[in-house]
Structure formats: C-alpha cells, structure tokens
Amino acid sequence: MLTTAIGEIAVYMPTASPFVEMAGRAVDEALEFTAGWNFFLMEALYIPFEITACNTMVHYWRSDYSPAIAFAIQIVLYICFNLFTVRFYGESEFYMSICKLLLAVGLLFFTFITMVGGNPKHDAFGFRHFKDHPFNEYVTTGSLGKFEGFLAAWAKASFVCCGPEYLSMVAGEARNPRKTMRTAFKTVIYRLAIFYVGGALSVGILVSCKDGKLIEAIKNGSSDGSASPYVVAVQNLGISGLPDLIEAVIIISAFSAGNGYFYCASRQLYSLAERGFAPKLFSRCNSRGIPVYAALVVVCFAMLSLLQLGKNSAVVLNWIVSLCTGAQLLNYGWMCIIYIGFYRAVKAQGIDREALPYRSWFQPYSIYICTFFIWIDIFVVGYTVFLPGWWKTSDFLFSYLMIFVNLGLCVFWKLLKKTKMRIPTEVDLTSGLEEVQKHEEEILAEEGEKESNNNSLFSRIMSWVF
Template sequence: MAEMVTYLPISSPFIRLAGRYVDEAFGFACGWNFFVFEAALVPFEIVACNVILHYWKGSEIVPAGGIIAIIICLYGLINVLAVQWYGEVEFWAALGKVLLIVALLIFTVVVMCGGNPTGDRFGFRYWNDPGAFAELYHTGDLGKFLGFLQCLIQASFTIAGPDYVSMAAGEAENPRVVMPRAFNAVFYRLTTFFMLGSLAVGILVPYTDEEMKVAFSTGAPGAAASPYVIAMNRLNIRVLPDIVNAMVLTAAFSAGNSYVYCASRSLYGMALEGKAPKVFTRVTSKGVPLYAVLVVLGISLLSFLQVSNDAAVVLQWFVNLVTASQLINFASMCVTYLRFYYGMKAQGFKRDDLPYKAMLQPYAGWYGLVGTFIMTFVGGYTVFLPGRWDIPTFLFSYTMIAVCPILYLGYKFVQKTKLYRSDEIDLVKNVDEIEEYQRTYVPSPPKNAFDRALDWLFG
C-alpha cells in the first residue's frame, strides 16, 4: 500500500487504484465493501459506548435505547454542524489513546514487579500456571489449536491501519515525503503496541481467571471484562479502573465519530466517480456530504439491536461483519498491489526509482493475499461445529463474501469493464502533476517547540 500511495498520492487511493490497476468493476466492489466495513463499525462503537457507560453504578436508570439515541444525535451534530473541529478533536483523541496504552504498559511492569497493594511479585507466573494455550471446544492439541485460531480471528478485527493512513494521501502536504514516514510509523508503532499489549495481558491475568470468565459470559459492562481492570481489582487497586473506563469510553466515542466521517466520505467519493447514486454528491455550504452522512447515521440505527438482544452478542455480530469486510479489504489491496507490481515490471518501470520501496515483494503481497483470503472463510467456522449453528452469526460472518462477487460481476456486466493486462495498466496518469508539485514544494518549518515535538512524535 505504501509503495502505491507514495507513487500516486490521491484521495481514497486503494479504492481508486483498484479500478485503475485491476478492473473498474473490482474498484466498485472494493469501494462498497470498504463503505460497509466503515459503516458497520459505527453501530459497533455505539453499542460499545453504551456498554462502557453502564460500568458505573446508577447508569442503569438510563435505558439502553436512550443512550444509543443520544450518541447517534451527537454524531450527527458533530459531522454536520461542527465538522471543522473534526481534525482537531481526532488528533487529541488519538493522543489520548496512545497515552492510555503507554500508561497500561507501565502499569503492567510496575505491578508484576511487586508495585501493588498486595506486594505480590507475580512476574511471568501465569505463563507456567495455567500455561500459554487454552483449550477451546475440544481437549488436547486440537483444543489448543482452536483456541489459537480464535485469537487469530479476533486479531483480524484489529489489523486496520494502512488503509486509514492512505485515505489522507490526496490531502497531505508533501505526500511523497510525509506518507512513507506515516506508513512506517503506523506499522511499527501499532505492531509494537499490539505485541506489548498482548504480552501485558498474558502477564496480568491467567485465562482461567474466574472474574474474567464471568465478565465475558455475562457481558459485563464497561471495562469490567478488561484484563487490566480485572488485574487492578485482584490487586486491590482503586480509582484506576474508573480512569481506564473513562478513557476507553472517550476512545470508543471518538472511533465511532471517525467512522461516520470516513464512511460518509467514502460514499461521497464513490458518488463523484459514478459508482454510487448521484444524490450523495450534494454537500452543504461547509462542504459536508449531508445525504452520505444521513445514510451512515441510518445504518447506525442497527445499534438498537442491543435493546432486544444481549450486548455481548450484538457486539460479536458486528465484529464478525467488520472482520470479514476488513479481510476482504486487505485481500483486495494485495491484489491491487500485485497488479501494480507486475504492471511496472511489464512496462519497464524500476522500483528503485519509487519514492518508497516495500520489502520482500512480491512475496509479501502473495503471502498477504493468501492469508487474508483463508482467514475470510475461517472467521465464522464455529457455526459449523456440532450444536453451534447460529443464523445471525453465519449471516454476519459470510454475507460480504457473497455480496462482493455479486457487486463485481454485476458492475462488470452492466458497464462492460475489462480486466487489465499488465501492459495495459495506466501507471502514468496524474503522476506528472504529483512530480511538478514535489519540484515546486517549499516546506514550512515548525513554528515552535511544540510543533517540533509533534513532528517527532507522529513521524
């Protein structure tokens, strides 16, 4: 993704480049899949916010439907009337998320070394007792493998990153310099945080912890099911659980707001290219695609499913839908990159001349394609186990797998598009404009020490 986007930094690149490097019908299917992925995350975050709010005693007097309605209204107001503050709000919210994970990692190191009210220096105790691998559905090695597979499926839900960075390519200042740094920062920092976070969770709580089992089985509200909060409770640490819950609530609300913005802009972008109804191109005086925002808010009404269903169940439905769409999204990006790679090779372009050259290509691209393709079908495998058939889980896990080919073939049939050969791929359109911009660009130096610190922190 970084290699393609830094070569041609345009808005919504992985959607538009899919149409340019593979097939316009492929770009159409990718665009709608990404929209569904983004839009489905909005009700997920709304339900999450509602669950988090009910962590505090007394919050149960406000019905779930009321909280959901308030959050949807707030998203509407922010995205229609206060959109000019979107970037500023999201910046500080992102900074808060970074501070939260750093604080939790520091907390882990301190308490494992005995810095807790009980004085227990538990270190890596839980790596030996009960051990690293939990059994799931079966005993023995098969059960341990299924446990690992379930973790892999859940991890697939969290792999977003490069696609969000690329969305800003068309509006970034000096993109061929800034975007490689941004991609590297996202990859290394997210990888580091995910790995250290997983390590911290394994240190703090054993998978046999009774409080955690009860929290997950009953759909405990807020951060009550968080391994960090469970560890804090076990170690008799007060106040911190409330702080963690408050920061998680802020992060969830911010994420939902961000998804409303991204989903509506994706729909707006597709409408501009004729791949969505023209009505979605209409904007307000402030440039807000009003009808696109309203559609996303309409989809967010799915969060009211929580009113008649268990919150944990509803959250898992959305996790299944989003995971499938996200894996399809990444598989599509891999296909697009491979067409870009082989197109450059067929047309005599040298990758050494690119602003950014990815490692291990094309092997990494093929690895990503095969891996995400397999995981897309594995995601809902539990419904095929004896006695575990569940229609909602099946539909949320596999609907997009059926919808995407239908979108592709339908658009291809109607528009009579063609699958480009490697020597037919357009690798030069808009490139001259980008190179002219780079030649004439004059960088603006940081205005003060704070700006320099932000440049260093965020790459």
C-alpha cells in the same frame, strides 16, 4: 507487510482512496466497484458497533437508564462533529487521540511497574502467568482443541487489528502527501510493535487466561469494563479508582473510533459517487465542503445501534462484530490482490521500484504470504458453524454474508459494464502524477526555509509519535 504495501500505492498515487482507485487501474473496474462498496459498508457498520460498545461500557457504573439516551447523545455529537464543519471533527479527534495515546503508554508503564512489585500487595509477579499453557482448548479437546483455540484467537485478532490502512484515506487531503504519507508508513510498523504487540504482551503479563473474574465476565457476555483484562488486573491488585479512569478513557477511545468511522464512511461514499459507482447526489457538498447527503446516509447506519434496545444486546453486538470482521478481512484480501496488480504493472512497464517515493519490504514475497493467510482467514473465521451440533443459520449468515455481498457486487458490475481484466503493460500508472509532482514542488519551495528551522530533535520525535 500489507500496510507497507498499501503505503507504496498511497505514496505513489496520493488520492482520496488510493487502493480502491488502483483496483480499477491495475486489476478490474468491477473490483474497484466491489472494494469501494465493501470498504464503505465496513466503515458504516463499525459506527453502530462503537455506539453500542460505548453504551455497554457505561454499564460498568450503572445500567438503570434507557440505552436510547446514550445512543441519541452519541449520534447527535457525531452529527455536530461531521456535518457542520470539518474543524470540529479535527479538533475533537486531536484531543481524543491524546487521551488514547496517554492511556496506551500509561498501561505499558503500569504493567512494568506492577510486575516488578510496584502494587499495593508488593507482589513482584513478573512473568508468572506465562507458566500457564500457551494454548487453551476450544470446542474440542487435546491438540485439535488447542489448534481451534488458536483459530478462535486469530478470528478475534482479525477484528481488533485494524486501522493502519486508514492512513491511505487521508492521502488526498494531506499537505505534501508524498512526504507526510511516506513518513507515516515508515513509522507505522514501530507503532504497531509498541502498542499492539506491547499491549498483547501486557495483558498476558497482568492476567492469567484462567482468571475467574475474566472467564465469568466473558461467559456472561459482558461488554463493559468488567471484561477488560486491564480492569480485572487492577481489581486483582487492589488498586482503587484506576478501573474507573481506565474505563472512562476506553469509552473516549470507542467514541473517537466511531467518530473517525463516521468521517471515513461519508468520504468513501462521496468518493464512490465521484467515480460513478453511487448516485451523484452523494457527491454534492455544502459551502463548507462537507458531503451532506453522504453524511446523512451514514447517520442512517448509526441508527442501527437502536437494535440494542432489544432484550439481548450482547447478541446484537456479536452480529455487528461478525459483519465487520467479514468486511474487514475481505478489505484486506482485496488490498492484496490490488497490490499484486500494481506490482505486476510496475514490473511489466519497466518502472524501477528503486525510483518510487516509497517501497514496501520484501516484495513480491511478502504480499504473497499476506494473500495466502488472509484468504484462509476469510473462510475459516466462522468455521465452527460447520461442526456437528454447532450449526446456527444466523451465525452462518453473519460470518459469511459479506462474501456473498461482495460476490454479488462484483458480478453485478461485471455484467452491467462488461468490464475486462487489466493487462499489466496497459495499466495506467501516470494519470494524475503530473499534478501530484507539481503540488509537491510548490510545497517544497514554500516550506523550504520553515523545514530547515523545524528540524530539531524534539520536532522529529513529535512527528514520529503523532
């Protein structure tokens, strides 16, 4: 629901960072400043997480090497893909995305084939593991413990379920953005259903929540493939070779994710500088259009992965996960508030939503539901530190630090610039639209003939998939 809401803004106003810019237009410039920096910090912090994750996953095969070697290789590759030419980034992401897509589809087929008996043991286990209790206890026992288990799973899912909102980040660089973004946001719900829901369902089918290998790997803080439910399932079924293939593609996926975060973080810092929210130095580009100084700042964030050179790498990974989760949830929370401001402005100014190039579903009720649950999640994600005997200052800071950072950013800009809340009837919903519409007309005129020749069933299927 939130993704389609942001899609409405991105398609209406396809800029480099649509929802962040709309915060300044529809709510308050202080929120634009806060949401913009929070988004940058979130993306930048994901980079050391992915670098650390890649290294720990390599430990599935061997660990008798210095992690600094793996870190250095990944950071150098990120620099090569992002600092020299955008073409390298695009080409690398294209092929790595194909690998990720093949893995996701392959695991869905693997689940179906093995559950009906297509495995070395000829065991048609079907939905056998669904007979286990759907809710496991966590922290306490009984019904309360099961509810706390649900909260713990919710917090983990908040970290994992990210990505669709990044569609809006490419709106400003897409060719004919209103058409391509509209198509992308219309189909994203089906991709989420297939890959997120289908993937979660597959894990529940393949492995019991009480599987000894899985529990042991999680208790030991393993971050390599031994903690992957798919790898555990393959090992339980006695299939040789496949765990190595799965692990290899997962490493490629993690590297690809870090590569994407590097690109988005550098562009977000560039956008902040362009809007006057960061030093102008970061808006300078080289002859190839790459914001070099912004990218160098992102390299510094990548260096945070060197913290893993300490004794307990799993602790470092958990800290970064907590910071990223906090920033990500706040990012979603700000998105909700921004869309509400946009919706109110559209309604107050008498703009017919039916005439918008793309409309999200069930508004405004769906965005109110999102706002309610996301802001609850923001405050309960680290609730365990408040339980008797569970207090750890480090856990509290890494669970809730981003709330204080965002609050500080908002108050700082509010006091510095003395900004005011936008009145719905006075919100600027037209600046830049004329340029967008003119560009759209030129593209449609240029590609009219090509589009009619490219409207085959195969072309439509490929467009939906990719």
